[in-house]
Amino acid sequence: MYISKIGLENFRNYEKQELNIAEGLNIFIGNNAQGKTNVIESIYVSSIGKSFRTNIDREMIKMNMPNGKVQIEYFKNDKNNKIDILFEQEKTKQVKLNGIKLDKLSQVVGNVQTVLFSPDELQVLKQLPGVRRKFFDISISQTKPMYVYYILEYNKVLKQRNALLKQIKYDRSLIDTIDIWDEKLVNAGMLLINNRTKYVEKINEKITKRHLYISDNKEELILKYIPSCKDKTIFERKLKDNLDIDIQNGYTGYGPHKDDYSFYINGILLNKFGSQGQQRSGILSYKLAEIDNLYEEYGEKPILLLDDVTSELDKNRIEKLLENIAGYQTIITCTDIENFKVLSGYKLFNVESGKVMEV
Ligand SMILES: Nc1ncnc2c1ncn2[C@@H]1O[C@H](COP(=O)(O)OP(=O)(O)OP(=O)(O)O)[C@@H](O)[C@H]1O
Numbered sequence: 001m002y003i004s005k006i007g008l009e010n011f012r013n014y015e016k017q018e019l020n021i022a023e024g025l026n027i028f029i030g031n032n033a034q035g036k037t038n039v040i041e042s043i044y045v046s047s048i049g050k051s052f053r054t055n056i057d058r059e060m061i062k063m064n065m066p067n068g069k070v071q072i073e074y075f076k077n078d079k080n081n082k083i084d085i086l087f088e089q090e091k092t093k094q095v096k097l098n099g100i101k102l103d104k105l106s107q108v109v110g111n112v113q114t115v116l117f118s119p120d121e122l123q124v125l126k127q128l129p130g131v132r133r134k135f136f137d138i139s140i141s142q143t144k145p146m147y148v149y150y151i152l153e154y155n156k157v158l159k160q161r162n163a164l165l166k167q168i169k170y171d172r173s174l175i176d177t178i179d180i181w182d183e184k185l186v187n188a189g190m191l192l193i194n195n196r197t198k199y200v201e202k203i204n205e206k207i208t209k210r211h212l213y214i215s216d217n218k219e220e221l222i223l224k225y226i227p228s229c230k231d232k233t234i235f236e237r238k239l240k241d242n243l244d245i246d247i248q249n250g251y252t253g254y255g256p257h258k259d260d261y262s263f264y265i266n267g268i269l270l271n272k273f274g275s276q277g278q279q280r281s282g283i284l285s286y287k288l289a290e291i292d293n294l295y296e297e298y299g300e301k302p303i304l305l306l307d308d309v310t311s312e313l314d315k316n317r318i319e320k321l322l323e324n325i326a327g328y329q330t331i332i333t334c335t336d337i338e339n340f341k342v343l344s345g346y347k348l349f350n351v352e353s354g355k356v357m358e359v
């Protein structure tokens with residue numbers, strides 16, 4: 001699949017901008033703070049339904065403006081499609097697919113498949129487990145859009161159980177009502193655990209293959225999912241065993257909202273013992289595997305978003321990355337074209353103060 005057009009209106013530092021995107025390579029070049037990442041963000045939000053930089057949608061509206069718009073035209077299965085997003089100051093954003101308003105915002109996921117390479121994501125192994133859960137949740141939801149609903153449902157039940165725990169602390173007689181929430185939490189939670197398990201099983205072979213290439217056949221990379229519990233009975237029992245502590249804390253201390261993931265290189269825990277470079281290479285290999293996985297799942301090539309990768313990857317890793325993305329529509333941002341000179345046949349855009357010019 002590929003994007004043919006992007007339209008921005010009062011989005012970030014853009015007032016009005018139309019872009020004709022090439023089917024292959026697109027390079028956006030410009031100094032810092034000119035609006036390069038903003039272009040990537042507009043594509044990402046049309047793909048994932050939210051930004052990778054903020055959870056507050058109205059931050060994407062151009063300052064002092066009542067609303068902002070993003071329009072993406074794309075080809076998929078040889079058909080022309082359109083996604084329109086309207087951001088308004090006081091309302092939740094509205095999304096239209098081919099002119100028809102989506103009832104649920106989460107429905108936007110699964111239409112435009114993208115794989116993002118950003119400086120922040122390359123550092124995901126150094127972050128707290130919550131950041132990694134979100135990172136993998138986004139990947140899983142792209143291959144299985146229903147997963148977005150499973151997360152929303154789980155979070156809703158978790159919030160309700162936590163609210164009840166707080167009430168029980170002051171009114172012990174409510175304790176009998178916890179069972180119903182435990183059951184709901186276990187059911188919603190098992191959907192997350194099963195999907196996470198399946199996803200990791202499926203992608204592992206691709207990760208190992210990609211990383212052997214990235215590391216010149218030196219390293220075997222494996223992703224491990226570390227679930228808070230492996231099966232339903234353990235989950236149920238843990239909730240019962242920990243009930244007093246949970247009531248004390250007013251918070252559920254057990255469940256998939258505590259899951260984590262780690263990578264192992266040649267049997268060594270990469271999150272803890274890997275060098276910075278190894279960790280970045282590991283994520284790079286994972287991202288390449290994600291591309292393979294989406295391609296396999298949909299039979300359409302996902303769109304690659306390479307935001308400022310030269311700030312986190314050295315020359316050697318950049319070259320490896322570029323060798324692997326031939327044939328995919330790719331949007332690259334950079335301040336310096338030097339590292340991308342090896343590429344040919346790209347379309348070049350100059351970005352300056354919220355204006356893009358084709359070169
Ligand atoms: N809501 C907004 N309204 C207006 N301008 C905004 C808004 N949000 C961000 N900006 C501006 O957008 C610019 C940053 O754009 P962007 O992050 O795309 O830069 P960049 O070209 O990727 O820079 P770098 O090379 O440093 O990554 C900044 O000047 C910032 O002030």
Ligand SMILES: [Mg+2]
Nearest residue numbers: 036037038308
């Ligand atoms: Mg940037």
